[in-house]
Amino acid sequence: MLMHNPPHPGEVIRELCLEPLDLSVTEAARALGVSRKTLSAILNGRAGISPEMAVRLSIAFDTTSESWLNQQTQYDLWNAEQHRKELQVKRLVAA
Numbered sequence: 001m002l003m004h005n006p007p008h009p010g011e012v013i014r015e016l017c018l019e020p021l022d023l024s025v026t027e028a029a030r031a032l033g034v035s036r037k038t039l040s041a042i043l044n045g046r047a048g049i050s051p052e053m054a055v056r057l058s059i060a061f062d063t064t065s066e067s068w069l070n071q072q073t074q075y076d077l078w079n080a081e082q083h084r085k086e087l088q089v090k091r092l093v094a095a
Helices: 009-018 025-032 036-043 051-061 065-081
Strands: none
Touching (some): 009 025, 009 036, 009 051, 025 036, 025 051
């Protein structure tokens, strides 16, 4: 079942991980072992959570990598469903 308009995982990272720990983007990026630019793109919804980033987040915040990938999948799928009627797809059925 699709969540209604799920937040981008970057929003979750910012609100539930960085803000409570009073971490800057620079500090968090350093701890995650990624560039500030990479983390900023995720936090601002311009990039998604890759499997490797999911593992990094799971280590840093004591979560599961699956939870981060599931959030990204829910976000991506909800957005794709918003354009379902625009897709030029024919239904295939057995004869």
